[in-house]
Amino acid sequence: MKRHTVKELQGMIADHSASSQEIYKLYNNRIRAMNDSINAFISIESDEYSSGNKQADSEISGVPYAVKDIFCSEGDQTTCGSKMLSNFVSPYDATVVKNLREKGTVILGKTNMDEFAMGSSNETSFFGNVNNPWDLERTPGGSSGGSAAAVAAGMAPIALGTDTGGSIRQPAALTGITGLKPTYGRCSRFGMIAFASSLDQAGILSISAEDSAIFLEHMAGYDQKDSTSSKETVPKYTDFLNNDLSGKVVGLPNEFFDGNLDSRFQELVTDSIGEYEKMGVKFKDISLPNIKYSVPTYYVVAPAECSSNLARYDGVRFGHRSTDGKDLDAFYKQTRKDGFGQEVKRRIITGTYVLSAGYYDAYYLKAQKVRQLINQDFLDAFKEVDFIMGPTTQQSAFKLGEKVDDPVSMYMNDIYTISSNLSGVPAISHPIGFVDRLPFGLQIIAPHFKEHELLNIAHKYQMATDWHLQTPEICKEID
């Protein structure tokens, strides 16, 4: 089986070598053939192609895509990976879905994810874990693990994800694909089920940076329904892809190169730096002194916001409802006890604690102050450099079950990714090679609203290398 990029599909539709119906059918068949072994999709659209918007005449008309099950899509089951929403059907589209629907794209299905996007391995999903297409006994990373696995396995050419602390970049790295987390506010959060509202951002998992550029153009933009969405104009990202990189300066923070990385991964990072040097990119050592507080800061701020956001799941208005409970209080408690999984409960309890009277100043307020310092580190660094680079993760895909019982070691997975969410800056991960046949990724961070520069630099690398085009063995067994 061949994995097609969005760019290739556009070409096939344009020169009539395949109709959008045929392309839809191809992916629908692949999903049906592969989902039992990968579990990337929670729900699959009908095998009857129905064009969402026949009038649409855009460059992405007829291109199918997968949607993380955290986005509302009208008439579809939207579970957020939770029992709490397992019976919920969206009455409307999230703005990013609506934007893409208006351009004639077609949804293939809703992808599996950690419950309420809390996790780094996709093992907290009520719908079971996702298996990494490169090794079915390993995690694809989380929380957008279903979207990542779907793209890596060729079950979808491109997919939407969300990134609150690394959930696009980390699974992209672990499945050998490209993952873009745009600037906070670049894409509307309306209709995207809230986890931690000041950190959540919609983004893209794709084979190539070029494909992400094509989709971002149509997804991003100001939305009246999200007061935190930005009015900054959306550039035509594809126009920037081939810009010359010579003279660009990349900062290598010593905090990302602290000697903890296994030498085999370090070698891949060094090789990718060498590749960039050939394009005229200059490197310099920098320091982000407060970045070491990112993980503890995040694990105060994110649970605090989630404890408030998840208060709405009370069994009364929508979602799972417990039938036992002798009075109203018992009914609420039983509903939330049955509806939420262990990790979600852990976050709600932590969040409630750090917000409670007497602890608010010591934890939440302190974390907000440290968050400002982390943001300032980025602003200062970007006075001297155009980009910041480092590994996306500390290791390649780990075994399923290896970390589930150790929340702290699970939280440490996001050590390199969390700081950009705390600051709001955009970041991309792209594949740079393999260790023991498992892919590994490089993270590049840019100043706020410089997605076009990130897509440019990643695209240039992908023009010179073919790591992003490597396909897992499992694809070879399928038509």
Ligand code: GLN
């Ligand atoms: N792994 C982080 C967490 O568990 C980040 C998740 C995310 O980005 N949605 O909260």
